[in-house]
Amino acid sequence: MLAKKQFGQNFITDKNLIAKIVSLLGEDKNQLIIEIGPGQGALTRLLIEKYQKVVAIEIDKDLEEILKTKFNSDNFELIMGDVLDFDLTSFLNNIKNSYNRVSIISNLPYYITSEIIFKTFYNCDKLEKAIFMTQKEVAQRITALVGENNYNNLSVAAELFSTKKYEFTVKKQMFNPIPKVDSAIISLDFQNQKFKMPISDKKVINEMTRQLFNNRRKTIYNNLGTYLGDKPKALKILQNLEIDPQKRPEVISSDEYVRIFENIRR
Template sequence: MEIQAKKKFGQNFISDENLINKIIATLGNNQDQLIIEIGPGTGALTKKLVEKFSKVIAIEIDSDMEPILKNKIQNDNFIFFLSDVLEVDFEELIKSYRTSPQQKVSIISNMPYYITSEILFKTFKLHSYLEKAVFMMQKEVAVRVCANKGENNYNNLSIAAEFFADKKYEFTVSKGMFRPIPKVDSAIISLTFKNEKNDLVKDNEKFIAFVRKLFNNKRKTILNNLSMLTNDKEQANKLLDEVMLNKNLRPEAIGIDDFIKLYNAYSK
């Protein structure tokens, strides 16, 4: 019996074995990993993950998938949670199931498109625990996440991803590979967490919020956006002078290192 995808959960199922193997390969060859899969659906990807890695935790919101997954996958290294991913305490989950503090942890998901940003930012908060995240998302969003300074799609999401990880656009996935067929193509991206820049700011979350506000109006200069944030154009001028940043630049023309310098000057 064919399982019907539910639109309210943003479900689109993949079954092509070559594609599944290609996605899993992006997680690397370290088999002693704790893998957390978000939205396993009918388990086509999950089954392969369980065969390769030492422990796999699957988090699924759709109760109809529970008997399907538990029937299909009965391995001892498979753990199933019926839950809304946005309500899961990932930190507690990792601490409970990781075999040691040194064990690598990676997240993988064919992301429900309607909560892509929420899952991304939830993942960023876990950066110190994670080795890697492999996400399938709408191609348009994937291009945005992986964009670099000066590119049209570069925005606060691009900077957040770069702040926490080495980001990579892996490959495009045609919409024809899914059932039901969505309206747009998807893409696989990988985030390899490096935690190099996190010590450069006082508060990671406040830094990301600061950058987001500076992208509120991409058509305005950094001076105008910063003036709106500070409610004081004179102060904005002084801050930009302090970090020697061209006041006429637009946010998309500014790299992450300059945003870090500007935030540190602003938050003193």
């Protein structure tokens, strides 16, 4: 079956690579694994063998029969549909007492990478970890630290809600069809989050940091003033927090972004 460009499909077949990726989920068999975009089931087969339950979410209707035929197993469930429409919160609430751990794994479609990652963050209090394959450049952004060139709002969110790690690079030649760029595997561990907050607050702080990174050449004072529509208020907040107003967004730590958020909410 040919990969479909509209779904960002690139299939992996190397068994050693598949085993290396799946191993990042750990050896606890009593896990529910949510696989986003199983494709033709390269990871799925090993997930079914290793873990108590696998729920796969797939948008491509042409893959439905392929997956159901390949994996006629009691511990496999296929949900057809767009993951962005999938009510992950309700799903996790309904199964929270049935498994020791719940984790997510996905070779993320490039065109909705950020949306899936943020959806995961919004529900990470109910998750053990997430293992994501993304384009290498995106992986570098997510795992970037304050002061690094790639540091952005996605880096901040990953730091606030997870322990993030760039695991390894996956060369483009490992895929069929071969994409234009290399990929990378990242892990997001949700067991020791810096900040626990309701989904509504996560959405607000993520939107705030996104807008504060909109113009990286401008100072945090200018960007915060634009976000608030009130430059004197922005200056007062930064002075109260002892944050240099002339700093740029990429040198503001995740802790400082939380303090800005909390000060605005007062």
